[in-house]
Amino acid sequence: MFGYYLDLALRSLRRSPGLTALMVLSIGVGVALAMSTWTMVHLMERDPIPQKSAQLFVPTVDMWGPAAHAKATRGDDPPVLLDYGTAEALLHDQRAKFQSANYWIAPTVVPDKAGLHPFNVSGFAVTGEFFPMLGLPFQYGAGWSNADDKDRAQVVVIGQQLNNKVFGGGDSVGKTLQLDGRNYQVVGVLKEWNPQPVYYDVPAFGGFMIQPVEVILPFNTAVAAEIPSNGTAYAGCFKNPEQPGFEGYVHSNCAFISYIVQLDSPAAVQRYHTYLTSFAQQRFTWPPNVRLFGLMAWLDYLQAVPSGVQILQFVGIGLLIVCLVDTIGLMLAKFLRRSGEIGVRRALGAPRHSIYAQFMTEGALIGVTGGVLGIVLTWFAIAWLRSVYPSTWSALAQVDVKLLALTLAVAIVATLLAALYPTWRAAHVQPAWQIKSN
Amino acid sequence: MDILPILATLRRHKVILWLLMLEIALSCAIVCNGVFLIVQRMQHMDMPSGIAEHELVQIQQAPIASPPDRYARAQEDLATLRQIPGVQAVGMTNQLPFGGYSSNGNVMLSPTQPHRTLSAAEYFGENLIPAFGLHLLSGRTFEPDDYVNAGIVIKSLADGSGRGFPMPTIISEALAERLWPGQSPLGKMLWLAPKASFRVVGVVATLARANAYKTATAQYSLIAPLRMGADKDQSYLIRTQPDDRQRVMAAAVAALKRADPTRVITHARTYDQVRSDYFKDDHAMAGMLVSVILAVLLVTGLGIVGLASFWVAQRRKQIGIRRALGATRADILRYFQTENFLIVTFGIVIGMLLAYGLSLWLMMHYELPRLPLFYLPVGALALWAIGQMAVLGPALRAAAVPPVVATRSV
Numbered sequence: 001m002f003g004y005y006l007d008l009a010l011r012s013l014r015r016s017p018g019l020t021a022l023m024v025l026s027i028g029v030g031v032a033l034a035m036s037t038w039t040m041v042h043l044m045e046r047d048p049i050p051q052k053s054a055q056l057f058v059p060t061v062d063m064w065g066p067a068a069h070a071k072a073t074r075g076d077d078p079p080v081l082l083d084y085g086t087a088e089a090l091l092h093d094q095r096a097k098f099q100s101a102n103y104w105i106a107p108t109v110v111p112d113k114a115g116l117h118p119f120n121v122s123g124f125a126v127t128g129e130f131f132p133m134l135g136l137p138f139q140y141g142a143g144w145s146n147a148d149d150k151d152r153a154q155v156v157v158i159g160q161q162l163n164n165k166v167f168g169g170g171d172s173v174g175k176t177l178q179l180d181g182r183n184y185q186v187v188g189v190l191k192e193w194n195p196q197p198v199y200y201d202v203p204a205f206g207g208f209m210i211q212p213v214e215v216i217l218p219f220n221t222a223v224a225a226e227i228p229s230n231g232t233a234y235a236g237c238f239k240n241p242e243q244p245g246f247e248g249y250v251h252s253n254c255a256f257i258s259y260i261v262q263l264d265s266p267a268a269v270q271r272y273h274t275y276l277t278s279f280a281q282q283r284f285t286w287p288p289n290v291r292l293f294g295l296m297a298w299l300d301y302l303q304a305v306p307s308g309v310q311i312l313q314f315v316g317i318g319l320l321i322v323c324l325v326d327t328i329g330l331m332l333a334k335f336l337r338r339s340g341e342i343g344v345r346r347a348l349g350a351p352r353h354s355i356y357a358q359f360m361t362e363g364a365l366i367g368v369t370g371g372v373l374g375i376v377l378t379w380f381a382i383a384w385l386r387s388v389y390p391s392t393w394s395a396l397a398q399v400d401v402k403l404l405a406l407t408l409a410v411a412i413v414a415t416l417l418a419a420l421y422p423t424w425r426a427a428h429v430q431p432a433w434q435i436k437s438n
Numbered sequence: 439m440d441i442l443p444i445l446a447t448l449r450r451h452k453v454i455l456w457l458l459m460l461e462i463a464l465s466c467a468i469v470c471n472g473v474f475l476i477v478q479r480m481q482h483m484d485m486p487s488g489i490a491e492h493e494l495v496q497i498q499q500a501p502i503a504s505p506p507d508r509y510a511r512a513q514e515d516l517a518t519l520r521q522i523p524g525v526q527a528v529g530m531t532n533q534l535p536f537g538g539y540s541s542n543g544n545v546m547l548s549p550t551q552p553h554r555t556l557s558a559a560e561y562f563g564e565n566l567i568p569a570f571g572l573h574l575l576s577g578r579t580f581e582p583d584d585y586v587n588a589g590i591v592i593k594s595l596a597d598g599s600g601r602g603f604p605m606p607t608i609i610s611e612a613l614a615e616r617l618w619p620g621q622s623p624l625g626k627m628l629w630l631a632p633k634a635s636f637r638v639v640g641v642v643a644t645l646a647r648a649n650a651y652k653t654a655t656a657q658y659s660l661i662a663p664l665r666m667g668a669d670k671d672q673s674y675l676i677r678t679q680p681d682d683r684q685r686v687m688a689a690a691v692a693a694l695k696r697a698d699p700t701r702v703i704t705h706a707r708t709y710d711q712v713r714s715d716y717f718k719d720d721h722a723m724a725g726m727l728v729s730v731i732l733a734v735l736l737v738t739g740l741g742i743v744g745l746a747s748f749w750v751a752q753r754r755k756q757i758g759i760r761r762a763l764g765a766t767r768a769d770i771l772r773y774f775q776t777e778n779f780l781i782v783t784f785g786i787v788i789g790m791l792l793a794y795g796l797s798l799w800l801m802m803h804y805e806l807p808r809l810p811l812f813y814l815p816v817g818a819l820a821l822w823a824i825g826q827m828a829v830l831g832p833a834l835r836a837a838a839v840p841p842v843v844a845t846r847s848v
Contacts, residue, residue, distance in 0.1 A: 018747070023744075026737050033730050037730070108670070108702055117702065119702060120500070306719070311800065312726055315472060315731075318734070322461055322464045322738060323737050325460050326737050326738070329745050332453065333744060333749075337751070337752070388725065425453075
């Protein structure tokens with residue numbers, strides 16, 4: 001029977017190609033734009049490290065005191081970054097299972113390779129515990145030890161691209177990389193690693209950074225080498241540094257360091273919070289003012305996903321609703337135009353449910369066609385986004401099989417929903433009245 | 439126009455009428471709020487910088503090994519750049535409006551003030567007024583005597599000797615108005631640190647910050663006459679004719695490389711590029727919003743075409759009768775146009791309420807300003823236009839129905 005209905009549907013669609021095209025176009029456009037905006041927001045909002053995010057926490061400490069609150073935008077909340085003194089003291093205490101102080105750097109690489117000009121790379125200064133804590137994937141070698149951190153070892157972990165560019169790929173552990181005029185020994189080469197948002201240092205640039213992470217240096221080593229912090233989005237000083245240069249910056253109250261810790265159990269979280277409070281109590285003259293954010297709460301707190309992007313998703317859904325209402329209207333017109341035909345079928349003995357089956361089949365056919373068009377348009381929309389705005393968050397959007405399957409599914413389900421009312425009307429056509437009036 | 443017969447007809451097609459109205463109302467709500475969001479983005483992207491944007495080239499370089507005298511190197515570089523044919527002015531700065539990398543200072547109105555009065559962008563550099571093409575409103579520009587080597591200032595701040603201070607400064611009008619409302623800022627003093635005092639000698643109309651997050655504070659800037667050393671945080675600025683920028687930029691990069699082959703040119707770009715880099719997120723957002731809104735209007739138009747065609751097909755016989763009874767083609771055309779206008783108008787009325795509700799909801803959740811009321815007519819006009827365009831085809835087809843149809847049975 002399904003084959004027959006499919007045949008009927010095809011005939012009906014061919015009979016009024018204009019109306020059919022309008023319906024298919026409407027569903028295609030609606031689904032494509034709704035899906036491309038949705039996938040965009042979905043990619044930005046997803047958990048960047050799902051296997052671990054529940055154990056990762058970000059502490060903030062009010063190291064500026066109540067005098068700074070007047071100018072703060074977040075009321076009494078502590079600054080979102082730490083100054084060097086506070087970060088160093090927290091690192092020294094080692095109270096979490098793993099902890100790392102991080103800041104964004106952009107040193108210049110001077111390659112040994114002939115014919116290669118010096119160039120800038122993006123990366124981070126972190127502690128050795130950063131690697132096990134966030135589970136960075138190594139192709140060769142590994143991170144460095146706590147002793148290396150303490151000794152300001154001249155070591156570096158490099159990314160895959162930099163390894164290919166400077167050393168021609170392969171196991172480069174033990175080789176020497178020159179950064180800003182100093183030599184560092186390569187101890188590890190990473191596999192592809194650049195999670196978005198950059199959850200371990202959100203304040204550096206507000207969340208998303210498309211440049212690959214190419215160099216990772218020990219925190220103490222980078223500070224000693226006076227490699228400046230590159231992030232400015234949230235960095236700030238309560239009072240201007242008394243001395244100039246990076247040296248003065250480090251010894252001022254200027255906040256430029258992100259801090260992240262791993263705490264495995266609720267009890268450990270509780271203990272760490274107590275520790276933070278007593279830490280602030282001993283260190284500052286004002287009442288302790290500390291926070292301990294879970295990673296996802298932290299991303300939310302800093303609005304890592306720009307609010308405009310979330311609105312985009314609603315606009316996309318709004319468009320899909322308009323398209324569905326549109327389709328309901330067009331289907332109603334199309335189905336009711338065939339009242340005479342329905343009347344004849346009913347008079348010849350077709351029960352009401354066969355009318356339902358026939359018209360729902362037709363609806364599904366429109367949905368499938370619209371969905372296929374939607375897939376093509378989604379593909380184009382995302383390719384367009386990636387090509388027009390390659391260096392911003394829109395470059396995150398990707399076309400994958402899951403997205404395309406979802407697009408098709410949404411198109412079919414949405415069209416079937418839209419077909420419900422027109423089909424109901426069609427099934428309730430009075431056969432006697434139709435036959436008489438014709 | 440006979441509206442009553444049209445209303446009577448519409449009453450018999452309640453469901454389709456409601457669907458159309460709902461569709462128009464939804465589009466109206468989306469278009470009004472969407473256009474508002476786009477305009478907001480565009481206003482943000484249009485934020486004035488105060489500089490001669492289309493005449494500027496920025497070159498940023500990093501020496502591999504620090505030159506023996508960074509200050510002498512900078513002066514040599516500036517002299518080299520000045521020699522390039524077509525160059526009108528050359529300057530050096532620590533930051534650019536909308537350059538992303540920002541240097542801000544805490545401005546105080548007395549050296550003992552415990553908290554800052556406000557934060558302002560501190561432009562340190564050389565020859566910035568002519569190189570940026572800033573518009574001096576009052577006071578004077580910097581004289582050669584005003585310039586101090588940054589190294590001397592750094593030392594003076596470190597040992598507390600106060601050498602080099604007070605330094606002359608030129609501030610933006612917005613900053614002057616905020617610090618000393620209604621008074622002449624010329625000759626007034628401000629402090630960036632207890633020992634770092636500045637005397638205002640001039641006021642420029644506009645100079646935006648490097649990281650202009652908020653419109654209200656985006657124009658708080660001051661310029662200090664400092665000779666900076668050649669290092670990776672400083673930019674060379676070259677002002678030239680707009681058509682000459684690419685050639686001058688290539689020549690400048692080549693000349694700098696000749697002077698020191700080991701250095702890295704980290705940035706060589708026109709100011710237009712700087713600006714578009716800074717606003718790329720807003721640009722992407724505006725682009726997506728525009729495409730979604732166009733799609734909404736397109737889909738609404740398609741819906742109207744479809745349903746109007748259906749109605750015309752359904753009423754061929756009635757149209758024929760009307761024509762036979764003496765109605766002209768123009769009457770039929772006008773009937774469908776009026777009908778569409780009425781439906782769209784009902785839709786718009788509902789849509790405006792919806793638009794306003796949506797705006798209130800967005801305000802609550804996303805810190806957006808309230809939708810200004812004049813956006814409502816914008817949405818209405820767009821939908822009226824779309825409606826009339828969409829109905830024109832089917833209405834013309836209706837007008838073409840010959841009277842003889844009335845005499846035939848379908």
